[in-house]
Amino acid sequence: MIVAEDSAILREGIVRLLTDEGFEVPAHCGDTGPLLDLVAQHRPDVVLLDIRMPPTHTDEGIRAAAAIRERHPGTGVLLLSQYVETVGTVQALLQNQHGFGYLLKERVADADELADALKRVADGGTVVEPEVVARLMDAPRPADPLDELTAREREVLALMAEGRSNEAIAQRLVIGGKTVETHVRNIFTKLQLEADLMDHRRVMAVLTYLRA
Secondary structure, three states: OEEEOOOHHHHHHHHHHHHHOOOOOOEEEOOOOOHHHHHHHHOOOEEEEEOOOOOOOOOHHHHHHHHHHHHOOOOEEEEEEOOOOHHHHHHHHHHOOOOEEEEEHHHHHOHHHHHHHHHHHHOOOEEEOHHHHHHHHHOOOOOOHHHHOOHHHHHHHHHHHOOOOHHHHHHHHOOOHHHHHHHHHHHHHHOOOOOOOOOOHHHHHHHHHHHO
């Protein structure tokens, strides 16, 4: 994997933490300038990337993530941010819903959680910061298919949007696995997501949730 973070102290700390967790980090950088060349050279499974990078410290990370996903679709991208930035994050996610993640920097202190998120993104999964999901859920929106969901189904869908498996959802909500499966089927039905070999219904349900 490759780490892109402009703070030298934080970058070195992340590299050491991930190395201790068993990750190979052949390269890291302090801005997005050399990042695409490093990705092309090393072909990492995943890139850990700060959203606000030099020179403007605004959306360089998001634009770099989009470029990586376009040029190297097999490489996962996990964005880090000090703040909840829902608009840019959702836009980047919608460009390619596979192998994408967004976490707040405070999560870096939890080595196990960061390692788990990186592994899930590297395997093609999606990891979205719970606070981002909550912000999206609370945002005003016009009537949409989500209005048909029950409160429990919304909880299940929100956890799906965080990248949680059915087993993890069952543990979080303290309900049975069969109950989770029933809620997921109801979500698919209410969002009118028919089984399709071309579109993964779980991914499409999450995208419907994030667009709302």
